[in-house]
Amino acid sequence: MQQFDIVIVGNSAAGLQAVRTIRRHSSRVSVALVDREACPAYSRVLTPYFIGGKTARQNLFIADDAFYRDMGVTTLFGQAALSVDPDRRELRLADGSSLGFNALLLALGSEARPFKPGSERVSTLRHLADADRLAALLQPARCVTALGAGLVSVPVLSHLSPEVERHLVVGSDRIFSRLLDAESAAVLEEHFQASGVTLHKREEISEVLEGERLRLSLASGKNLDTDALLVGKGVLPNTLLAREAGLAVSDGILVDDCCRTSCPAIFAAGDAAQGRDYVTGETTVQGNWITAVEQGEVAARNMLGLNQLYEGSMKNNITEVFGLDVAAIGCCSDAVGRTVVHGSLASRRYRKIFLDEKERVVGAVLIGETNDSGVYYQMVRARLPFPGRRLMQGDAGYAAFTRRIA
Template identity: 35%
Template sequence: MSQGAETIGEDFALGIDSAAVVEGAPVRGHVGGKDAIMVRKGDEVFVVGAFCTHYHGPLAEGLVVGDTIRCPWHHACFSLRDGQALRAPAFDALARWRVEQVDGRIFARERVKTAPPRPVPARVPRAVAIIGGGAAGFAAAHALRAEGYDGPIEMISADSAEPYDRPNLSKDYLAGTAQPEWLPLRDPAWYREQRIDLRLGRRVERLDLSGRRLLLDGGETRGFDALLLATGAEPVRLPIPGAEGSTAFYLRSVADADRLIAACSGARRAAVIGASFIGLEVAAALRARGLEVHVVAPEAVPMARILGPDLGAHVRRLHESHGVVFHLENTATEIGSGGLTLKNGGALAADIVAIGVGVRPNTALAEAAGLSVDRGVLVDACLETSVPGVYAAGDIARWPDRITGEAVRVEHWVVAERQGQTAARNMLGRGERFDAAPFFWSQHYDQAISYIGHAPAWDRAELSGDPASGSCEVSYFAGGRKLAVATLGRDLDSLRAEVAFEKAMGALL
């Protein structure tokens, strides 16, 4: 995640030949030792920082779209004109430099300051309340301040930790290669500086929407003018004996991850119930810690329902090559202190059991308040619920998706962040439709799968390339309509698929 000390390419401060900068093809270099890229758009040339401010992805390998550039790793989007992070998962702006063209050469001059926030419309909420301290809640609070909103913001989170990078929990953090200080999205001082009242370890017991008040645990009440519901989801609990025992672990919070990490000390064998993305990421992380890992799942091919048989089979082979043992077309019927009892009558020894069989949206608060709920909190294209001034985002929101033509609910981190940003801007009267194509990534050892779009059901999967080579693309269709694209080792193709979906939805003009 940290920038290397060695710079690459020419020093743009000394100037480069104008002919070397081709439209849409970023040129890697530096400005006085600071990594940078130079990008041409028509007669204009921009110089901005070379690395994404999210996970340090190389923007020189990204995609230029209009006057923006998108990160090849996790699809963050930045303005080339002012360096601002336009879409999550990045929040911090890129460095940028003034550009001058003289006698056929292009020079990067002095560093340019970050642009001021947009002016706020005359009518804004007197106070904003955000219920939930996850991806959507944090992104909304950040966007409100970035858009210039100066009123009170209160964020109420049942989690005892400041908002953190949840996807990392099943990846590097669980594997032991990410330090705890990498997880927080911002340090505590940021919330104080931004005047965001962050209430951790607190629950909202009831919503009084007509009176615009929240009732917190302990009897405290808080008022609001605009409200974002971002209560997220919770793991599905297995309805079998022992699933709540001392050897069984669910992974949702950093506290869950810390308990699982502590249990790895002295453990030799682990069982993972569920061959989902989370389940297999946990399996990879536990292998990195040196544990023997067995995966139990009911399907014949891991993740075939989502990724198709070819890519699913590749994922299985990849894990097997790292020592994971699969017990497929099987389920656990009981968890004991020494391991699992399986449906086929077998037994599996395990010191710890990680359970990853899906999550359920936390919609009880919304439902009790009388909001429209149907397999999620129903929202319109601007993420507003059935009550004006009340928005929902993230794992609980079910919105009209123009890719599938249906109302959908998606449990992706980046989707939650982007929805939080959209909801915040709409609280300020922007009238912005949420039309970002859903995106997520999943890390398995040294290979990352990127998935763009949403295909809950598909009738045809077209494979391009060979998964075994580490480079392939799978497109998913229903009734002749492309709904989603998964890629392995083809980051630019994933970005191009994102742009194609946006164009199809009319979101990109």
């Protein structure tokens, strides 16, 4: 059995940041990185561009073999982690081998929710193999339907050729229901429909029938014929490994403010970790790239004994859909009592700011232009009071304010 100071399971945002942080502070610590995909790290955010033919496959990769070699990391790619023994500090792999560790980081990510019945023309999008399959499946398609209006389905539809007929089946009353309030979602829905997308809200797919085309039977009784179906209806944090090891698990793997699990030698970060939300104080699985990077950094520092506390994660999602940049930062809930709106879809500069009872910024939705999203992120992090509409207008007040918080 090989023995390492630190073993990392997961080769995306949290795992990569942990590697960088470890090497920034120590060149001596031995590190192994395990991942079931047999390739270097890649960006899932870019896969819709690849599927839509807007970027080459090689542009998806954010690390190469030289990165791991230069970092002095032993890589075990194409290897699934089967079980963890917290008492013996052992990680067992699918090939029957085991790794010993002093500290273990579970950066396991999440999976697409399963969908049945299956079909060769039905696919999820979570891994590189899914992207390869979808790129081939959608290339000849004249009509594509997506189930679920989240950060998987919508970007894929938006990067398809405008000549493709596009349908979006949404179980809730709006798109991006986990990201946006109803008003902001309505602004985007208007743009989607203007871009040629047919929305089917408060609908579910009850049956998929095979034929020359796929026939989708909807809960309302309507039928929809399509060439391909992309299922993007939610994700599930990968918690099985932790659960079977006896770690505390709820929606995700429960972690404290050090990103430590219920076992002192085991840490978790990224889409599988459930920690404190900075704004609400409640535990949540945030599921965004920046949170994964932040948690990977904190976990790595604590595995090295450098003792760092994490103030909590924040929603911070930025995407491009149908030619519009969209950012959702902090708490963007219908339940927030006071909001300030400026701009419109027509001006391609829409701002909605969410304020608490002390007039502090707790969230922001930006549609059209999102270059100043970092300013709003810092306002939420610093619990700053709303400085007034001049900031939203992007005039001299914006420049003055950015100098003040820099």
